[in-house]
Amino acid sequence: MAKYKVIEKGFYEGKLYDPKGKRQFLFTDKPLKVTPSWLEVVKAETAAEKKKRLTLEKKNTAADKKKTAEDKKAVEDLTFMGDGEKSSSVETL
Secondary structure, three states: OEEEEEOOOEEEOOEEEOOOOOOOEEEEOOOOOOOOOOEEEOOOOOHHHHHHHHHHHHHHHHHHHHHHHHHHHHHHHOOOOHHHHHOOOOOOO
8 A cells, every 4th residue: 555645736537635635645456567756655664663663652651651540649649528438318408
């Protein structure tokens, strides 16, 4: 699958592609024989780059889970209603 970055407005198969719009990349099943001037070829990701990206994503995911757990504990430790917090009744003003 070929990937192209849109650098200027242009049409492909009846669809408008705009670098600041909804369609900023064009994906095709086969590479275009002649690349239009409003498109720029994006190189495919190598195996080493993919491995590095996945490793970083896993590391960030683990850090995010740890931070979420810490935040949840901090919120649970806060008490706004004093001793009555554990009961099912809520007092309003």
